[in-house]
Amino acid sequence: MKKSLLMGMALVSFLSFTACNKKQAASSDSAQKVVRINFQTGTLCAAPVHVAMKMGLFEEELAAIGQKAEYVQVVEGGATLAEMIASGKVDAGYGLYATQMQAIENGLPIAYTSGIHVGCTKYYVRSDSDIYSAKDLRGKKIGVPGLADSSVMNLKRKLMDEGIGVTAENNEVEFLAYASADLAIALNNGAVDVIGAHDPVATKGERAYNFRKILDTGIDEKFVNEYCCQQFVTHKLLRENPEGAAAVTRALQKASAFVEAEPRLAAQLQIENNLVAGDLDFNAELLEELNFIPSRSLGKKTFDKAARQLQEAGILKKTTDIEKYIAQSYIELFGVPDGYSYDKATKTYREINGERKDFTSL
Structure with missing residues (x-):
């Protein structure tokens, strides 16, 4: 009887320990x-x-x-x-x-x-520029926040539609990377012909320097x-x-x-x-x-x-x-x-x- 009692107590202890461990494991899983x-x-x-x-x-x-x-x-x-x-x-x-x-x-x-x-990506030129749309960008310098930025990817797709080369074998535009805060200055100073920027930087630059917008992905037929x-x-x-x-x-x-x-x-x-x-x-x-x-x-x-x-x-x-x-x-x-x-x-x-x-x- 004593042996049976000890075995029973051990079994209860084991089951309690197992249940406790399962609860702890569940709690641990939940915490993860x-x-x-x-x-x-x-x-x-x-x-x-x-x-x-x-x-x-x-x-x-x-x-x-x-x-x-x-x-x-x-x-x-x-x-x-x-x-x-x-x-x-x-x-x-x-x-x-x-x-x-x-x-x-x-x-x-x-x-x-x-x-x-x-939307949120816009492209600008100075008010005295002779550029009026993406069709006019062949041979131009374009300032962007980064060479892998979406402003580059979107514009390359638009330029392809216009027949302007953007491939390594036939590249007819030049992209130049600037810090976002410097894009408007670069355009205003003539370092680039066009900039691509994301709001609010884009609209702030437009209003501060009276830039003219030539492409807005929020309303352009290709990107709307x-x-x-x-x-x-x-x-x-x-x-x-x-x-x-x-x-x-x-x-x-x-x-x-x-x-x-x-x-x-x-x-x-x-x-x-x-x-x-x-x-x-x-x-x-x-x-x-x-x-x-x-x-x-x-x-x-x-x-x-x-x-x-x-x-x-x-x-x-x-x-x-x-x-x-x-x-x-x-x-x-x-x-x-x-x-x-x-x-x-x-x-x-x-x-x-x-x-x-x-x-x-x-």
Whole structure:
């Protein structure tokens, strides 16, 4: 009896220990379910990220599946977003998709999941210039924020349409990189003939120097239904936590819909939280000018068209399997609608489903 009693006590102790360990393991697993989301300050069109952070949309979507959000800032002069992704410090984020297309081809482990907003890139000449459109850019010097920047990728695609060479074998324009703050000065001083810039730098330069706009991706026929900024997730997050990838995508889609409906409130939130400096009226005006209607289907169409044309231009390698590249670089996540709209009267979100060809169907 004593032996049986001891064995029984040992069994109870073992089962208790096992149950405790399972609880600890579950608790540990739960603690590991943290999605690290990149953000940066000073960027007006990053309003959806700022809104999702400060209004709790990331936390709300992740909490619903028992997960948490952490925020990782990209600091100017520090590690780039691509470097932070490659080193495993970021799981998800948002930015100019075209800027990362070559990096993805070279192994940057991310995939895009939704288009977030259209526009924000503009091209200017001095008021006394004889340049009036992209057709007039053959032989010109063009100042840009970086040689892999989306302003370069978009303009090369536009120039190809106009029959102007942008390939290594036939290059009829020259791109020169400047710090964003120096672009307007470079144009005003005649160091370049044209500049490509993103808002708010673009519009500030226009107003300060009376520049003339020759191309605006927010209204140009080629780009008006194409997204400049899109949501991405890392391959690691897709493999290990697809539910978290879906949650942050839904949150950013909702935040984007909010900015579309409430641009002034979004601008105010950015200023009050020291995320973007500037005048409220000016910032709100620019946000209202941009199209923040999110769409996964149009986001993918944007990526598809750009990838094919950039391969034709030689920016993406001729040897790249473009079908595989597109399929791996743009993912449709389970549980993510095509987009959302926001009703400011009722303060509610509505899912938008079904593939979109353009924004006229809304």
